[in-house]
Amino acid sequence: xxxxxxxxxxxxxxxxxxxxxxxxxxxxxxxxxxxxxxxxxxxxxxxxxxxxxxxxxxxxxxxxxxxxxxxxxxxxxxxxxxxxxxxxxxxxxxxxxxxxxxxxxxxxxxxxxxxxxxxxxxxxxxxxxxxxxxxxxxxxxxxxxxxxxxxxxxxxxxxxxxxxxxxxxxxxxxxxxxxxxxxxxxxxxxxxxxxxxxxxxxxxxxxxxxxxxxxxxxxxxxxxxxxxxxxxxxxxxxxxxxxxxxxxxx
Amino acid sequence: xxxxxxxxxxxxxxxxxxxxxxxxxxxxxxxxxxxxxxxxxxxxxxxxxxxxxxxxxxxxxxxxxxxxxxxxxxxxxxxxxxxx
Amino acid sequence: xxxxxxxxxxxxxxxxxxxxxxxxxxxxxxxxxxxxxxxxxxxxxxxxxxxxxxxxxxxxxxxxxxxxxxxxxxxxxxxxxxxxxxxxxxxxxxxxxxxxxxxxxxxxxxxxxxxxxxxxxxxxxxxxxxxxxxxxxxxxxxx
Amino acid sequence: xxxxxxxxxxxxxxxxxxxxxxxxxxxxxxxxxxxxxxxxxxxxxxxxxxxxxxxxxxxxxxxxxxxxxxxxxxxxxxxxxxxxxxxxxxxxxxxxxxxxxxxxxxxxxxxxxx
Numbered sequence: 001x002x003x004x005x006x007x008x009x010x011x012x013x014x015x016x017x018x019x020x021x022x023x024x025x026x027x028x029x030x031x032x033x034x035x036x037x038x039x040x041x042x043x044x045x046x047x048x049x050x051x052x053x054x055x056x057x058x059x060x061x062x063x064x065x066x067x068x069x070x071x072x073x074x075x076x077x078x079x080x081x082x083x084x085x086x087x088x089x090x091x092x093x094x095x096x097x098x099x100x101x102x103x104x105x106x107x108x109x110x111x112x113x114x115x116x117x118x119x120x121x122x123x124x125x126x127x128x129x130x131x132x133x134x135x136x137x138x139x140x141x142x143x144x145x146x147x148x149x150x151x152x153x154x155x156x157x158x159x160x161x162x163x164x165x166x167x168x169x170x171x172x173x174x175x176x177x178x179x180x181x182x183x184x185x186x187x188x189x190x191x192x193x194x195x196x197x198x199x200x201x202x203x204x205x206x207x208x209x210x211x212x213x214x215x216x217x218x219x220x221x222x223x224x225x226x227x228x229x230x231x232x233x234x235x236x237x238x239x240x241x242x243x244x245x246x247x248x249x250x
Numbered sequence: 251x252x253x254x255x256x257x258x259x260x261x262x263x264x265x266x267x268x269x270x271x272x273x274x275x276x277x278x279x280x281x282x283x284x285x286x287x288x289x290x291x292x293x294x295x296x297x298x299x300x301x302x303x304x305x306x307x308x309x310x311x312x313x314x315x316x317x318x319x320x321x322x323x324x325x326x327x328x329x330x331x332x333x334x
Numbered sequence: 335x336x337x338x339x340x341x342x343x344x345x346x347x348x349x350x351x352x353x354x355x356x357x358x359x360x361x362x363x364x365x366x367x368x369x370x371x372x373x374x375x376x377x378x379x380x381x382x383x384x385x386x387x388x389x390x391x392x393x394x395x396x397x398x399x400x401x402x403x404x405x406x407x408x409x410x411x412x413x414x415x416x417x418x419x420x421x422x423x424x425x426x427x428x429x430x431x432x433x434x435x436x437x438x439x440x441x442x443x444x445x446x447x448x449x450x451x452x453x454x455x456x457x458x459x460x461x462x463x464x465x466x467x468x469x470x471x472x473x474x475x476x477x
Numbered sequence: 478x479x480x481x482x483x484x485x486x487x488x489x490x491x492x493x494x495x496x497x498x499x500x501x502x503x504x505x506x507x508x509x510x511x512x513x514x515x516x517x518x519x520x521x522x523x524x525x526x527x528x529x530x531x532x533x534x535x536x537x538x539x540x541x542x543x544x545x546x547x548x549x550x551x552x553x554x555x556x557x558x559x560x561x562x563x564x565x566x567x568x569x570x571x572x573x574x575x576x577x578x579x580x581x582x583x584x585x586x587x588x589x590x591x
Binding site: 132233 | 299300301304305308309323324327
């Protein structure tokens with residue numbers, strides 16, 4: 001197919017999709033309307049179970065099984081990335097030379113790392129109260145560790161990052177979520193049912209299983225991101241690249 | 251006033267998305283994508299979804315650019331070797 | 335008309351808009367400076383929005399940007415900037431803008447909030463933002 | 478105003494798909510895909526918005542307040558983070574492609590194959 005034909009097909013497809021969008025949007029409930037049947041019921045259910053952050057309640061209580069599915073996608077894509085980016089047999093590694101880093105930057109990194117780590121843990125721990133939770137906080141925690149690479153240097157990051165431990169953490173996070181679901185079954189209720197006491201509204205211990213599931217997700221996301229970035233860092237900074245691949249295939 | 255903010259934030263997001271697509275060099279696109287992430291976080295906040303905004307900030311501000319730039323570096327290194 | 339939301343809208347149009355333009359055109363240095371400026375202003379936008387909507391919970395967003403924004407800029411400074419290309423255009427404006435805009439936003443917010451935990455949080459955000467601004471400027475100008 | 482946010486979501490999606498289809502670099506294509514993906518978040522949150530509503534988080538506001546829809550927010554929230562790891566998976570595929578074929582241009586890859 002020539003480039004011109006291809007652009008023609010693309011233009012026709014985009015225009016048709018745009019037309020469908022316009023038809024659909026004109027028929028949808030108008031923006032900002034007051035009719036939100038699911039939302040109203042979700043808020044009611046969340047308040048009844050004393051979870052102040054209704055978004056967390058939807059994610060980890062009312063739709064807990066769905067979130068398990070999301071988590072599994074995350075787990076699977078990390079697994080896929082690790083397999084794709086493993087070191088091939090014909091590739092050599094080379095220890096990267098540490099570059100010069102200004103002292104001011106190094107000092108900032110050493111102050112910002114604990115601050116970012118603390119903020120990440122705070123975001124995970126307050127998931128059932130204020131905006132935040134395992135997904136958001138996990139990413140912040142993982143980014144905090146990588147301040148060592150971006151503000152100090154790569155060997156510094158490698159020293160505090162026992163990668164095997166994070167791979168275990170990823171699996172433990174996923175497993176903890178599944179096991180917490182089984183706890184619901186053992187308590188004589190449904191899988192992932194919120195069986196713990198709901199506690200007092202708007203305190204750290206409120207929400208029953210919501211904070212625990214949040215912590216499990218936080219552990220998994222943080223470990224997953226560390227493992228992911230480790231693979232990319234090794235590929236970009238250490239592996240020289242073998243002569244295999246193309247030559248062998250040819 | 252709330253509606254004005256929604257319109258402004260969404261216009262910023264639309265402009266950033268267009269700019270991200272039109273920047274064909276992936277390393278430079280990463281900078282625009284990072285701004286798109288920040289713009290989305292503002293748009294989510296004015297749509298009263300701070301949870302989603304936090305999620306977007308965590309992912310868009312440092313994580314995605316870091317992965318894209320590392321990929322670009324790896325890919326370029328491979329190409330440079332091929333030409334030698 | 336809520337002056338805090340008005341301020342946020344003004345920062346969005348007058349601060350983030352031009353940053354987007356600079357980040358989407360020109361050389362790598364100019365883009366990284368624009369990204370840095372955008373994260374610093376964004377933090378202030380979140381503070382103003384939190385006050386404007388009367389929701390202290392939204393301050394968490396500003397807290398997260400205050401640490402992740404500089405982290406993002408440092409990523410670009412490390413992997414995108416050419417070490418020998420010299421001072422990127424506009425880099426010398428970074429420190430003055432941060433030094434003026436941060437107190438100009440945080441101090442009125444502290445006065446409105448009154449003493450308490452919320453004020454401590456605001457001051458922490460302001461300090462993190464100032465430290466981040468100085469460090470990222472240093473990294474960008476290392477060039 | 479009643480359909481403007483939906484239109485923005487539609488525009489972001491179409492522009493992302495356009496970039497994806499015309500891209501000459503796989504890393505750029507992955508970036509365009511993440512642009513198209515963000516259209517879904519904008520659409521979901523626009524659907525859930527209620528004029529005059531505030532965030533459905535009651536840590537600092539009475540439970541009688543008028544709030545926006547938390548269900549769509551929960552959908553978008555998890556997908557933002559999961560989407561980032563899927564982006565990582567795609568980037569890993571790009572790295573593998575570049576290793577095997579020495580190029581990241583989809584057109585050149587096509588010529589190699591056929």
